Amino acid sequence: LPELKTLVSEVKKVVESNEVRRLPKPPKGTRDFTPEQMAIRERAFGIIASVFKRHGACALDTPVFELREALMGKYGEDTKLIYDLADQGGEILSLRYDLTVPFARYLATNKIENLKRYHIARVYRRDNPSKGRYREFYQCDFDIAGSQYAPMVPDFEVLKVLTELLDELDIGDYEVKLNHRKFLDGMLEICGVPQSKFRSICSAIDKLDKEPWEKVRKEMVEVKGLTAEVADKIGTLVQQRGSPLVLLEELKKEGSPFLENKGSVAAMEELSTLFKYLEASKCIHRVVFDLSLARGLDYYTGVIYEAVFKGTTEVGSIAAGGRYDNLVGMFSGKQVPAVGVSLGIERVFNIMEEQEKSRKRVLRTNQTEVMVLVLGKDLAEVAIQLVSDLWAAKLKAEFACVAGGKMTREITNAVNAGIPWMVIAGENELKEGNVQLKNLIASEQTTIPRERMVAELQRHIGTK
Amino acid sequence: LPELKTLVSEVKKVVESNEVRRLPKPPKGTRDFTPEQMAIRERAFGIIASVFKRHGACALDTPVFELREALMGKYGEDTKLIYDLADQGGEILSLRYDLTVPFARYLATNKIENLKRYHIARVYRRDNPSKGRYREFYQCDFDIAGSQYAPMVPDFEVLKVLTELLDELDIGDYEVKLNHRKFLDGMLEICGVPQSKFRSICSAIDKLDKEPWEKVRKEMVEVKGLTAEVADKIGTLVQQRGSPLVLLEELKKEGSPFLENKGSVAAMEELSTLFKYLEASKCIHRVVFDLSLARGLDYYTGVIYEAVFKGTTEVGSIAAGGRYDNLVGMFSGKQVPAVGVSLGIERVFNIMEEQEKSRKRVLRTNQTEVMVLVLGKDLAEVAIQLVSDLWAAKLKAEFACVAGGKMTREITNAVNAGIPWMVIAGENELKEGNVQLKNLIASEQTTIPRERMVAELQRHIGTK
Numbered sequence: 001l002p003e004l005k006t007l008v009s010e011v012k013k014v015v016e017s018n019e020v021r022r023l024p025k026p027p028k029g030t031r032d033f034t035p036e037q038m039a040i041r042e043r044a045f046g047i048i049a050s051v052f053k054r055h056g057a058c059a060l061d062t063p064v065f066e067l068r069e070a071l072m073g074k075y076g077e078d079t080k081l082i083y084d085l086a087d088q089g090g091e092i093l094s095l096r097y098d099l100t101v102p103f104a105r106y107l108a109t110n111k112i113e114n115l116k117r118y119h120i121a122r123v124y125r126r127d128n129p130s131k132g133r134y135r136e137f138y139q140c141d142f143d144i145a146g147s148q149y150a151p152m153v154p155d156f157e158v159l160k161v162l163t164e165l166l167d168e169l170d171i172g173d174y175e176v177k178l179n180h181r182k183f184l185d186g187m188l189e190i191c192g193v194p195q196s197k198f199r200s201i202c203s204a205i206d207k208l209d210k211e212p213w214e215k216v217r218k219e220m221v222e223v224k225g226l227t228a229e230v231a232d233k234i235g236t237l238v239q240q241r242g243s244p245l246v247l248l249e250e251l252k253k254e255g256s257p258f259l260e261n262k263g264s265v266a267a268m269e270e271l272s273t274l275f276k277y278l279e280a281s282k283c284i285h286r287v288v289f290d291l292s293l294a295r296g297l298d299y300y301t302g303v304i305y306e307a308v309f310k311g312t313t314e315v316g317s318i319a320a321g322g323r324y325d326n327l328v329g330m331f332s333g334k335q336v337p338a339v340g341v342s343l344g345i346e347r348v349f350n351i352m353e354e355q356e357k358s359r360k361r362v363l364r365t366n367q368t369e370v371m372v373l374v375l376g377k378d379l380a381e382v383a384i385q386l387v388s389d390l391w392a393a394k395l396k397a398e399f400a401c402v403a404g405g406k407m408t409r410e411i412t413n414a415v416n417a418g419i420p421w422m423v424i425a426g427e428n429e430l431k432e433g434n435v436q437l438k439n440l441i442a443s444e445q446t447t448i449p450r451e452r453m454v455a456e457l458q459r460h461i462g463t464k
Numbered sequence: 465l466p467e468l469k470t471l472v473s474e475v476k477k478v479v480e481s482n483e484v485r486r487l488p489k490p491p492k493g494t495r496d497f498t499p500e501q502m503a504i505r506e507r508a509f510g511i512i513a514s515v516f517k518r519h520g521a522c523a524l525d526t527p528v529f530e531l532r533e534a535l536m537g538k539y540g541e542d543t544k545l546i547y548d549l550a551d552q553g554g555e556i557l558s559l560r561y562d563l564t565v566p567f568a569r570y571l572a573t574n575k576i577e578n579l580k581r582y583h584i585a586r587v588y589r590r591d592n593p594s595k596g597r598y599r600e601f602y603q604c605d606f607d608i609a610g611s612q613y614a615p616m617v618p619d620f621e622v623l624k625v626l627t628e629l630l631d632e633l634d635i636g637d638y639e640v641k642l643n644h645r646k647f648l649d650g651m652l653e654i655c656g657v658p659q660s661k662f663r664s665i666c667s668a669i670d671k672l673d674k675e676p677w678e679k680v681r682k683e684m685v686e687v688k689g690l691t692a693e694v695a696d697k698i699g700t701l702v703q704q705r706g707s708p709l710v711l712l713e714e715l716k717k718e719g720s721p722f723l724e725n726k727g728s729v730a731a732m733e734e735l736s737t738l739f740k741y742l743e744a745s746k747c748i749h750r751v752v753f754d755l756s757l758a759r760g761l762d763y764y765t766g767v768i769y770e771a772v773f774k775g776t777t778e779v780g781s782i783a784a785g786g787r788y789d790n791l792v793g794m795f796s797g798k799q800v801p802a803v804g805v806s807l808g809i810e811r812v813f814n815i816m817e818e819q820e821k822s823r824k825r826v827l828r829t830n831q832t833e834v835m836v837l838v839l840g841k842d843l844a845e846v847a848i849q850l851v852s853d854l855w856a857a858k859l860k861a862e863f864a865c866v867a868g869g870k871m872t873r874e875i876t877n878a879v880n881a882g883i884p885w886m887v888i889a890g891e892n893e894l895k896e897g898n899v900q901l902k903n904l905i906a907s908e909q910t911t912i913p914r915e916r917m918v919a920e921l922q923r924h925i926g927t928k
Contacts, residue, residue, distance in 0.1 A: 024534050024569045024795045026527050027555050032570050035522035035581065042523065054855060056862040058499035058829040059506065063490050063600050064528060064586065070488050085559075086548035088590060091491055095549075105488045106496050116830075117499065122528065126552060136527050150844050150865060164855065280845045281852040331488045365522040366580075380614050381744045388745040391518060391628065398520040401614055 029127075029135025035365035040352050044169065044345060045120060048140045051164045052118035055157060057142055060117040062102040064124075065093040073330070074101050076199060076298040081125045095124035099141040100299070100324065100340060107145055107338075108331030114146035132347050140165075143340030145328070152270055155303050155323060155339050156277035162319055162341045163283040166307060171351040173310040174318070176286050177209075178244065179293040180271055181300050181322070186264030187291065190257050191233040193226065199298065200224050205238055206294035209308070209316075213239060241290040244275045248289060267302075274303065299324040303339070319343040362418040369461050371414045372399035375407060375426040382430060386423060386453065393454045395461065415440050421460065423453060493591075493599025499829035504816050508633065508809060509584060512604045515628045516582035519621060521606055524581040526566040528588075529557040537794070538565050540762040541667060545589045559588035563605040564763070564788065564804060571609055571802075572795030578610035596811050604629075607804030609792070616734055619767050619787060619803050620741035626771060626783055626805045627747040635815040637774040638782070640750050642708065643757040644735055645764050645786070650728030651755070654721050655697040657690065663762065664688055669702055670758035673772070673780075677703060705754040708739045712753060731766075738767065763788040767803070783807040826882040833925050835878045836863035839871060839890040846894060850887060850917065857918045859925065879904050885924065887917060 026032055033041060071082055071094050083095040096102050099119045107115065119141045129135055142161050144154035159176065166174050184205075188198055204219050213235055220231045237257070240247065248271055251258050258264040271289070278284035287305075295304045302323030309318065321341030329335035356363055370390055374383035380401045387399040398419075400410055404426060414422055422438040424445075429435055435453055438445045439460075448456055490496055497505060535546055535558050547559040560566050563583045571579065583605045593599055606625050608618035623640065630638050648669075652662055668683050677699055684695045701721070704711065712735055715722050722728040735753070742748040751769075759768045766787030773782065785805030793799035820827055834854055838847035844865045851863040862883075864874055868890060878886055886902040893899055899917055902909045903924075912920055 023573060024531065025573055026569075027529055027531055027557055030527035030529070032527070032573070033523075033525040034574075035524060035579075038523035038525060041525075053831045054858065054860045056830045056832040056860065059497075059502035060499060061497040061502060061505075063494035063496070064588075065491055065494070065600075067488065067491055084550035084552060086550045088548060090590075093491055105490075109487060109489055109496070110498075115499075124528075126554075136529075153844055153865075156848065160852070160855070276845060277848050280848045366520045367517045368520040380617055381740060384620065384741050384744045388624070391624070394518065396518045396520065401617075 027135075029129035031134065036363055037349065037353065039363055039365050040356060041345075041349060044348055044352060045140075047168050048120065048165060048343065048345070049118070051161060051168060052140075052142050054164070055116070055142070055161055057116045057118040060103070060106065060115075060119050061121065062096070062099075062106055062119075064122070065095050066102060066105065068092040068094040070105050070331070071097060071101060074297075074299055074327070077203060078125075078297070081127050083124045083126055097125060098123050099139050099342065100143070101327070103141070103143055103145075103340070104324070104327040104336075104338070105331055107328050107336055108334075111332070111334075112145075113334075113336050114148060116144045116146075118142045132350050134346055138345040140343040140345055141340060143338055145336050145338035147337050152273040152277060152303075155270075155274055156281070158321060158339050158341050159274075159278060159287070159305065160281055160283055162305070162307060162321070162343075163286045165343055166286075166319070169348055169352075171348055171355075174286070174307050175288050175310050176305050176307045177241075177288050177290040177293045178303065178305040179290055180267040180303050181295075182263040182302065183258070183267035183271070184291075184294060186258060186261035186267065187237050188234070189263065190261050191237065192230045193234070197224060197226070201226070201234075202294040205234070205292055208238065208292040238292045241288055241292065244271070244284060244287050244289040245279070248272060248275060270302065295320065295322060299327045299330075301325045305341070317344070318347050362416070364418045366396075366417070368396050368398050368417070368419050370395055370397040370421045370423060370457055371410070371419050372397060372423045373407065373410050373425070374399070374401045374430075375404040375424070376401075377403060379427075379430075382425065386425065386435070386450075389454050390423075390457065393458060395454070395457055411438075411440070421457060423457075425450075491599075493593035495598065495600075500827055501813065501817065503827055503829050504820060505809075505813060508812055508816055509604075511632050512584065512629060512807065512809070513582070515625060515632060516604075516606050518628070519580070519606070519625055521580045521582040524567070524570065524579075524583050525585065526560070526563075526570055526583070528586070529559050530566060530569065532556040532558045534569050534795070535561060535565060538761075538763055538791070540663060542589075542761070545591050547588045547590055561589060562587050563603050563806065564607070565791070567605070567607055567609075567804075568788070568791040568800075568802070569795055571792050571800055572798075575796070575798075576609075577798075577800050578612060580608045580610075582606045596814050598810055602809040604807040604809055605804060607802055609800050609802035611801050616737040616741060616767075619734075619738055620745070622785060622803050622805050623738075623742060623751070623769065624745055624747055626769070626785070626807070627750045629807055630750075630771060630783070633812055633816075635812055635819075638750070638771050639752050639774055640769050640771045641705075641752050641754040641757045642767065642769040643754055644731040644767050645759075646727040646766065647722070647731035647735070648755075648758060650722060650725035650731065651701050652698070653727065654725050655701065656694045657698070661688060661690070665690070665698075666758040669698070669756055672702065672756040702756045705752055705756065708735070708748060708751050708753040709743070712736060712739060734766065759784065759786060763791045763794075765789045769805070771807075781808070782811050826880070828882045830860075830881070832860050832862050832881070832883050834859055834861040834885045834887060834921055835874070835883050836861060836887045837871065837874050837889070838863070838865045839868040839888070840865075841867060843891075843894075846889065850889065850899070850914075853918050854887075854921065857922060859918070859921055875902075875904070885921060887921075889914075 075097060082097050085093040122136055123139050124136055185198055188201060193201055204216055204224060207216055217231050217235060220226045221228055252268060293306055300322040304322035306317040307319040319341055323339040325337040372383055372387045383399045383401045387397050390397040402410060420441050422440055424436040424438055433450050434447050435450050436445055437448050437456055539561060546561050549557040586600055587603050588600055649662055652665060657665055668680055668688060671680055681695050684690045685692055716732060757770055764786040768786035770781040771783040783805055787803040789801040836847055836851045847863045847865045851861050854861040866874060884905050886904055888900040888902055897914050898911050899914050900909055901912050901920060
């Protein structure tokens, strides 16, 4: 055994040794964000954060990992996708799987009973990566916690935020599918599903956006053990969808099976209020009441929703959320009702990248306003004096010092990079106390005294 | 053995079960950022990113974890502080320890030989947490990679960026200690230290900012195996520090031992150029040439530096960096010279928090401009219509619907939160088609037609 340990340790050394063997790469399911992608990402985050701030949310951030125990019992069948850290002595840790559970943990830790917050950060899932699906990806979350609100008012605001996000990101036509956990449970009760099978049948129903009813029915009967009769009853109810007010009206009509179930009736009351608010806020046309929406996660207790692109079945959801009134209490014993939405941003990035490509303009990856070019060897010091004056005036500037013959190449580079201004100084200009000021967009050039350089550029560019 | 497995699995279930046993907390060495802290953090990041952008840097982001092999052989004695992920099948991963190695890995992965980038992100170290020292903390990195530059020009710009950062964050008087790895190696050679002991003696020298020479000398002799004579020789040289141009002049004087060592001579040549540039850019007064600065990390090859607060020995460094010409080549086999700096932001946050407290003003955690208050039960729909008009005009607004008696409390809350405007509508106003517009800062109130609400507020607040 000691020999084995030595051998393992030797093998480890060799494996971990730093010899160049293959080109390194980011881990599977992750990616680097290139400067071009970062430019798009920052634009997207700017839009998203502005919507969140418009609704009075404050920002919050939590650690990338949590105590493993904090994540257990929250994600149902998806718990197996959680990344664990190695046990290196000390606490047992896991990477966060979403931003909702850390938010609930934060409220519990600090005994906060009332908070409207947003959180834009990465989460981690050991899922099979595919196009547009990563193991490390951003979520943009907006949540309202607290019991001081009138019924369905926070639920309304979260849905309003979701429609504003998708409208302002301008990434294509979408719809928000909406359902209610209590309504769903009522439906299962009506159909005769035993309570112990509710969550597992919900998981099956949740697949209806990707799979035909026949396949889901088969799973219910053959894997989850429902009778054919019960499954068929689910089938007749679950496939209803439509405009919220119209379908709700339908489901409330005399003779509707839903009127006989306490849970369904309570849920329809809440939905009625919610739909009234969405109508008052002119965003109800984005919402579809869809009885097949179930959502996999354990912690939802009320309204649930999911935004999808219209006309595509492949892409899946771009945002999802719902009410979770019991999650904070799972940590602290004291319930804090809460509702929220989470926007998965990777697909949004992809769409914005495509849009950007089709525009065929220069996508700037930096914001440089002025390129200082000093011609002649050993004049770096002069270039540094010039550019330092620009920096001191808070102008965004870079500098280079090249032999005169290389000027054309430097100008071409600056134009390609989208830099609007250039300061050029050769030995002649410098002797006379001048520099050349070149507008690279208009292709105009003037000679000005060196002392006027900063003021001239400030006048053209403007400083905040 | 199977029984043991069952037992372990049962124990695991109990431990991981979701019963409330104790208040949850963030993992040791990490922290949540409260809304107040986030407001300060966003201000700091705003300043830092604006300095980076002023110097033409583009943004870049890499995954939070890397293949473990990518981190091996880069951090010397600190490798033991790296967080590993559990082996759950698949690749062997570790959390990033800094942003420099992932940057080098990115360049190698994508065969990029020229990039000026910044990166603001969290890194992870299994160190002992203490006040202001975390296991998860932000670094703000600026690096210039590429061989197209004149000697010492990128080194100058990185140091310039460092002084601009610390000047503009305005967190107290500081100095930048500076040395050169080749100069240091030359010194050790001159003193008769065998080459195999260079890095380990450097680690000892690096402790001179916290420990007296006597203690460091003892470590060199008793732990690291130097003779007393060699250690004393190091002692006479290493304790020199002073104004860059003055000390360099001194070290170049006839009879200086450094003139006899090839490495030291080359290093002094580079430092001479660098100091000339720093002087031209008017920031050399921030720099101290300090022969005891050694830096623990393996990968530095040229100039090294570290910024510390003046007048305190306790706080340690707030920023550090240097030249690392061999790091990219460790991945790809092809060298890309690079130089950079890393600002550790947690201490900056702490100082800014203290500053904020002493100012005794309202620190706003959200940006709400208008509070819509509708008085009377069952008028939520009206409040939603009003606030939706404001949102549509991109005004930042929240709303509440309360009984008339609670108005005073709502106004007090809005004033305390720093919200400048309030729209108040009771049943009387609504009947007459009016709302009240209240300026909470001036404590002035006017009645206006409801249709004028958006325009009036836009006029007062201004929209971008």
